[in-house]
Amino acid sequence: MDKRRELMKQAVHFFSMKGFHQTSVQEIAQASGISKGAFYKHFDSKESLFIEIIKQHHEEIISETSAIHFLEHLDPLEVFNRKIAIEIERVLDNHEFFLMVFKDFPPSESEQIAALFQELQTSAMASHKKSILEAFGSKVEPFLLDLATVLGGMLREYFITLIFESKQVSPIKLSAFITGSIHAIVQQLDELDPVLSxxxxxxxxxxxxxxxxxxxxxxxxxxxxxxxxxxxxxxxxxxxxxxxxxxxxxxxxxxxxxxxxxxxxxxxxxxx
CATH class of the missing domain: 1.20.1440 (de novo design (two linked rop proteins))
Known part of the structure; x- marks a missing residue:
């Protein structure tokens, strides 16, 4: 494992255990087998290290969900369901880290962090719209923004509830419920008008x-x-x-x- 990835691994461990603000660069560097000075050859700051971790997590989810399309035995709705399950699994696998994110980074904490979260939210919205369109076809196009907003809202509220209350649920069961909920809305679209444009x-x-x-x-x-x-x-x-x-x-x-x-x-x- 290269030193940059080792620093990220150790940072996730310390951030999850102690929190971002309580973790020092010295601790991360020492656990990675390098000096504090050498840390800055890889990252400008503790904040830039945190940003890299979040970006990597997001990119891994996008990459993994994109690969589902190559499983030819799945129909479009099953592909959608599996993508949602992957999102849930990856967040719950790192629930201690994301608990720290929710607690240590309120929106006003840092302009750079706030910009990062906005960027990731935009990326997630685009990914969800693409997944919904692929699962349900062109009939949902006028409602894509509404459906993606509902999907994102459901995931976010479940993540907050599960992480803060340390609840144990089956990602497969939860993804099936969310997929079924979106499917139920889609079946009623003839009786609805788009809200968001x-x-x-x-x-x-x-x-x-x-x-x-x-x-x-x-x-x-x-x-x-x-x-x-x-x-x-x-x-x-x-x-x-x-x-x-x-x-x-x-x-x-x-x-x-x-x-x-x-x-x-x-x-x-x-x-x-």
């Missing part, structure tokens, strides 16, 4: 990012006068029916030069 969600995400960038600029008192006019121009241009693409791109490049804005501006760029 992709366009509105897109606009809401973009507006939320713009607000976050503006707040950061306001806090950068020394750079406020330089950055705010460019940001206001960008916001005005994006509000037009036909924004000038060259101007938007130039303003994005300019704002990204400020390191504290770079991550959010990159996310905004994907929504334009």
């Amino acid at each position: 992709e366009e509105q969600t897109f606009i809401d995400q973009r507006n939320e990012l713009l607000k976050g960038i503006e707040d950061k600029i306001q806090r950068l008192s020394s750079e406020n006068d330089r950055l705010l006019p460019s940001f206001e121009l960008l916001k005005k241009e994006l509000g037009k029916k036909e924004p000038k693409i060259f101007l938007v791109e130039a303003l994005l490049v300019y704002l990204k030069q400020e390191q504290q804005l770079e991550h959010d501006v990159n996310r905004l760029e994907k929504l334009i």
Whole structure:
């Protein structure tokens, strides 16, 4: 096992046992057989190590669920059910770690962590929409966002309940219940109207990012006068029916030069 993976393994152990804030870089490094100084050759900080662990967990779930398609003996609904079971199994297998995540990282804890969770939520939503479409076909397309929201909400509430209350349930039984619930809703779609729209969600995400960038600029008192006019121009241009693409791109490049804005501006760029 390479040293980077060993550090991640030891970090999961200590974070699960002691919590993120109570675990020191020294402890993780020592358990991995290296010095504290050598730790920083692999990760910039304890927070960046935590982010890498969360990203790896998410990527492993996406990879494992994607592989289910190669099991030819399963019908589309069985594939969907198995994907849900994998999500449940992987979270419950690491329930102590995720208990620490829920306790140690409230939304306001860190802008970087909050951005990570938002990014993962967007990725999970896209994955769930894809899985629902593959399981139930084109008839559900107008309802994809609603169905994915219901699915994500069910999973999240079950995870919170099972992790905080240390309840033992069968992932297969739970996935069957969730799959059956989504299936039951799908069977009633002829009598329902969509509530959420992709366009509105897109606009809401973009507006939320713009607000976050503006707040950061306001806090950068020394750079406020330089950055705010460019940001206001960008916001005005994006509000037009036909924004000038060259101007938007130039303003994005300019704002990204400020390191504290770079991550959010990159996310905004994907929504334009």
